[in-house]
C-alpha cells in the first residue's frame with residue numbers, strides 16, 4: 001500500500017492520513033477511484049460514520065484507524081482541501097490508469113493481482129455505489145415534508161426563526177437506492193454553496209424518514225443560526241452546568257419541563 005500512496009502523492013501532492021485510511025477502510029483502492037465526485041465522497045463520509053457499528057468498534061477506535069482523526073466520527077467530514085485531493089486523485093487515476101500507481105519498481109513484490117481489475121468490483125456489497133432512483137419526485141417531497149415538519153413542530157419564535165425556514169425551502173434532495181433500501185442525499189441549504197455538504201438519511205420504518213443525521217448536522221455546524229429547538233439545547237446545556245453547581249435560577253426553572261430530545265424522531 002505504501003508504494004501506492006507514494007506514487008499517487010507524486011502526482012497530486014501530499015495526501016492526508018485521513019484520506020488514505022478513509023479510502024482503504026471503505027474499500028476504495030481499485031479503479032473505481034475515477035468515480036470520486038461530490039456524491040461518492042458523501043457516501044464515503046456516510047460509510048465512515050457507520051464504521052463503528054459495522055465493525056463493532058468504538059468511535060475512538062475508528063478515529064485511530066483513520067490515523068488519529070480529531071473530530072467526532074458521528075459527524076465525520078473531510079476538510080475542503082481533502083475533498084479537492086480526492087477529486088484530483090480521481091482525475092489522475094482516470095488520466096494515467098489505476099495500474100500506473102500499483103506497479104512496483106522492479107525487484108519489489110508485485111501488487112495483489114486481485115486488485116488489478118479494470119472494472120471496479122466492490123468486494124463487499126455494503127460499499128456498492130447506490131443507484132439513482134428515477135422519477136422520485138414523490139419520495140423527494142416526502143423527505144422535504146418530513147424535514148420541514150420536524151422543525152415546524154419545534155418552532156419557538158416565528159420572527160427569529162423566519163430566516164431559517166426561508167432558507168430551508170432551498171433544500172435539495174436526491175433519492176438513491178442500495179441493498180438496504182432508499183436513501184436520501186440531502187444537500188444542506190445552510191452550508192456554503194461553494195463547498196456544499198450533503199447528509200445521507202434513510203427510512204426508519206416504512207413511510208418515515210429518520211432526520212437525525214440532518215438535524216445533527218444543523219446543530220453541529222450551524223450553531224450561529226437561530227433554528228427551532230436551539231433555545232432548548234442551550235437551556236439544557238445551561239441546566240446541566242447549573243445542576244452540577246446545584247443552583248437553579250427561576251429563569252432556568254421555567255424551562256425545566258422535559259423537552260423532547262432533538263434526536264427523537266417524529
Ligand SMILES: [Zn+2]
Nearest residue numbers: 188190191221
Ligand atoms: Zn450545513
